[in-house]
Amino acid sequence: MELVVSLEEARKTILKNTVQLEAETIEISVSLYRILAEDIYSEELIPPFHNCAMDGYAVLHSAIIGASKKEPMELELIGQLTAGYTTQKTVGEGTAIKVMTGAPLPDGADTVVPIEITFEEGNRVKIFKEIAKNDNIRFAGEDVKPGQLLIHKGEKITPYVIGMLAALNKKYIKVTRVPKVSLISTGDELSDIGKVLLPGQIRDINTYSLSAQVVENGANLINMSRTKDDRDEIQSKLEAARGSDMIIISGGVSVGDCDFVKEVLHDMGMKEVFWRIAVKPGKPVLFGILDKTLIFGLPGNPVSAVVAFQQFVLPALFKMKGNNTSPWKEITAILEEDIIKKRGLFHFIRGKTTNTEDKTYVKPYSLQSSGAFSSMIFSDCLIMMPEELTHVKSGEEIKIQMLN
Numbered sequence: 287m288e289l290v291v292s293l294e295e296a297r298k299t300i301l302k303n304t305v306q307l308e309a310e311t312i313e314i315s316v317s318l319y320r321i322l323a324e325d326i327y328s329e330e331l332i333p334p335f336h337n338c339a340m341d342g343y344a345v346l347h348s349a350i351i352g353a354s355k356k357e358p359m360e361l362e363l364i365g366q367l368t369a370g371y372t373t374q375k376t377v378g379e380g381t382a383i384k385v386m387t388g389a390p391l392p393d394g395a396d397t398v399v400p401i402e403i404t405f406e407e408g409n410r411v412k413i414f415k416e417i418a419k420n421d422n423i424r425f426a427g428e429d430v431k432p433g434q435l436l437i438h439k440g441e442k443i444t445p446y447v448i449g450m451l452a453a454l455n456k457k458y459i460k461v462t463r464v465p466k467v468s469l470i471s472t473g474d475e476l477s478d479i480g481k482v483l484l485p486g487q488i489r490d491i492n493t494y495s496l497s498a499q500v501v502e503n504g505a506n507l508i509n510m511s512r513t514k515d516d517r518d519e520i521q522s523k524l525e526a527a528r529g530s531d532m533i534i535i536s537g538g539v540s541v542g543d544c545d546f547v548k549e550v551l552h553d554m555g556m557k558e559v560f561w562r563i564a565v566k567p568g569k570p571v572l573f574g575i576l577d578k579t580l581i582f583g584l585p586g587n588p589v590s591a592v593v594a595f596q597q598f599v600l601p602a603l604f605k606m607k608g609n610n611t612s613p614w615k616e617i618t619a620i621l622e623e624d625i626i627k628k629r630g631l632f633h634f635i636r637g638k639t640t641n642t643e644d645k646t647y648v649k650p651y652s653l654q655s656s657g658a659f660s661s662m663i664f665s666d667c668l669i670m671m672p673e674e675l676t677h678v679k680s681g682e683e684i685k686i687q688m689l690n
């Protein structure tokens with residue numbers, strides 16, 4: 287059977303068929319890890335007024351020139367100001383106002399002398415050191431100016447972004463809607479955690495690993511089910527998932543006698559976009575569209591399923607959410623063992639990295655079977671061997687995709 291698409295074509299085609307979801311308005315307090323659907327400009331001057339960056343004394347710089355331990359400058363204390371208050375008093379030559387961090391800079395003052403280099407007695411304060419003019423002042427607008435573009439559409443909302451939004455007086459923001467995803471695992475052999483395995487049965491891994499990948503990537507898992515390799519049951523689970531933004535179905539997409547997924551989806555009216563990609567693992571991936579729902583048929587082999595999710599489902603989720611960053615962290619590493627493969631398929635080889643001060647090394651994991659899930663635990667990256675590459679020698683550089 288002919289392989290229809292390359293890795294690159296598959297990804298391009300998936301993105302072409304994926305639409306960014308609409309925007310909705312939410313409160314920033316519940317916006318963590320959502321994706322911004324608008325550029326955020328400041329309407330504020332931050333800080334809104336000149337203020338003191340240290341606990342100390344607001345003075346006129348000309349009054350402390352030449353101050354030293356031996357010959358301190360003595361000033362008259364004419365008041366005190368803490369953060370959150372204002373004063374009508376003005377600092378002049380020979381006077382000072384005691385200030386706390388965050389207090390507005392009193393009129394007349396142009397320098398704040400930290401408390402550590404002073405001595406206060408009665409209504410006088412001695413300054414033991416000259417410091418530079420404007421020291422320890424935070425000027426109005428030095429952080430943010432009105433009209434300034436601070437956060438871009440497509441950025442992920444982190445705790446730092448939320449803090450910035452609060453500073454900007456933005457209670458509500460526009461974000462893209464969270465994708466609604468349904469997940470179906472197929473296979474007569476699947477048994478759930480806690481049940482005694484009957485002859486021929488195995489544990490269902492994909493339901494757990496794929497659902498975690500969905501959630502990890504900021505999607506809403508609205509429907510999760512397991513079905514036998516039975517046409518009617520597969521169809522009824524798929525019907526229940528209709529209307530999702532995406533359906534991920536694992537197993538039954540290859541060429542076996544029980545691989546009904548494709549057939550059932552066709553009967554339901556799915557438009558097949560492609561089936562089978564020149565990659566390993568993940569070869570039998572099916573991609574189609576049912577009404578407006580993206581359909582990903584992922585291979586049943588548990589390693590193939592999570593690797594295929596990472597390569598093909600992930601970019602679609604990123605596009606749906608309007609996330610403008612790359613779904614993958616790819617770096618160059620030095621190979622520690624030869625890798626030899628046949629021409630034709632793009633291989634993602636599970637590997638483990640080690641780091642020295644300035645270099646990353648990578649070793650392929652000893653067991654590359656698509657059924658051996660422990661390889662995902664003992665690896666932290668996928669070594670990328672493009673279609674035409676057949677031999678990379680130990681000591682040579684190779685691209686890797688980090689798994690976490």
Ligand SMILES: Nc1nc2c(c(=O)[nH]1)N[C@H]1C(S)=C(S)[C@@H](COP(=O)(O)OP(=O)(O)OC[C@H]3O[C@@H](n4cnc5c(N)ncnc54)[C@H](O)[C@@H]3O)O[C@H]1N2
Nearest residue numbers: 471473490491492537538539540545569585586587588590
């Ligand atoms: N003659 C051919 N046979 C196979 C081909 C092929 O091209 N020609 N492709 C192989 C490749 S590559 C893969 S990957 C698998 C994919 O097969 P299916 O997607 O149809 O998946 P199943 O046959 O249902 O299952 C494959 C394998 O994975 C186990 N499995 C399934 N679901 C789960 C689950 N939820 N948790 C854990 N393990 C699961 C299942 O028991 C099978 O061992 O086809 C190859 N065959």
Ligand code: MOO
Nearest residue numbers: 567568569590656
């Ligand atoms: O490509 Mo299958 O997806 O090797 O295991």
